[in-house]
Amino acid sequence: MLEIAVGAGANFPYYDMAxxxxxxxxxxxxxxxxxxxxxxxxxxxxxxxxxxIETLEFPEHSFDCVVSTLSLCGYDNPEQVLRNIxxxxxxxxxxxxLEHGLGGNVFLKSAQHLLNPIARKMSGCHWNRDIVQIxxxxxxxxxxxxxxxxxxxHLIWARV
Ligand SMILES: C[S@@+](CC[C@H](N)C(=O)[O-])C[C@H]1O[C@@H](n2cnc3c(N)ncnc32)[C@H](O)[C@@H]1O
Numbered sequence: 429m430l431e432i433a434v435g436a437g438a439n440f441p442y443y444d445m446a447x448x449x450x451x452x453x454x455x456x457x458x459x460x461x462x463x464x465x466x467x468x469x470x471x472x473x474x475x476x477x478x479x480x481i482e483t484l485e486f487p488e489h490s491f492d493c494v495v496s497t498l499s500l501c502g503y504d505n506p507e508q509v510l511r512n513i514x515x516x517x518x519x520x521x522x523x524x525x526l527e528h529g530l531g532g533n534v535f536l537k538s539a540q541h542l543l544n545p546i547a548r549k550m551s552g553c554h555w556n557r558d559i560v561q562i563x564x565x566x567x568x569x570x571x572x573x574x575x576x577x578x579x580x581x582h583l584i585w586a587r588v
Contacts, residue, residue: 430491430516432481432509433499437463437474445472451491453477453484481509486516493517497526500562501553510566517588523568525584529559532579540580559584 431439434452436459443450452474454460460476467474477484482503494513500506513523530537540556547555559582563570568586575582 429493429495430486430513431495431497432484432513433496433502434463434476435459435498437466439495439497440466440470440472440474443472445470449473449475451475451477453479453481455480484512488515489518489521490516491518491521493522493524495524498528500525500527500559501529501555501557506557506562507566510563510568514566514568514588519588521588523584523586523588525559525563525582525586527559527582527584528555528580529557529562529582530580531577532575536578536580 429443429448429450431450431452434454437452440463450472452463453476454463455478457478460478463474464476481499482505494517496513500509503509517523530540537556544554544556547553560570560573563584563586568588570584570586572585573582
């Protein structure tokens with residue numbers, strides 16, 4: 429499995445390491461240090477890679493599954509990242525996303541558009557991305573989706 433923009437390894441406790449060989453990447457050495465510590469505490473073997481996800485390269489069909497949580501808000505070109513994921517994943521592979529983006533009603537959307545410049549300045553993160561459209565444009569096939577917090581939080585199970 430591959431986890432992109434792994435951060436401090438918050439998802440590590442949810443992997444069944446008896447079944448999974450995990451590669452995880454992030455461009456922040458500080459985050460990777462924390463992820464390595466969590467992996468140690470959980471007795472997990474994780475291949476940690478320090479890299480910008482937008483320039484990362486893997487051969488085609490390298491992974492059975494790719495995971496991203498709260499990362500599509502940060503990239504310059506999230507659609508291209510998903511296209512790359514699509515090529516790194518085996519044809520029968522699975523892509524699991526937990527992402528925040530535009531909510532489901534017009535008032536929430538307006539507030540998100542309005543506050544986006546501030547969010548960008550404070551956290552480097554976009555609050556107003558249309559996650560469903562980005563996933564669809566990347567060519568991934570959405571198999572199942574759940575949305576929370578007024579539709580802002582997207583849980584997406586996708587296929588190549
Ligand atoms: C909001 S955190 C989410 C971390 C983790 N996925 C989680 O759910 O806890 C965003 C992470 O993405 C990383 N990140 C943002 N843009 C990136 C990029 N272009 N390449 C690599 N990592 C990136 C940041 O360093 C940070 O660790």
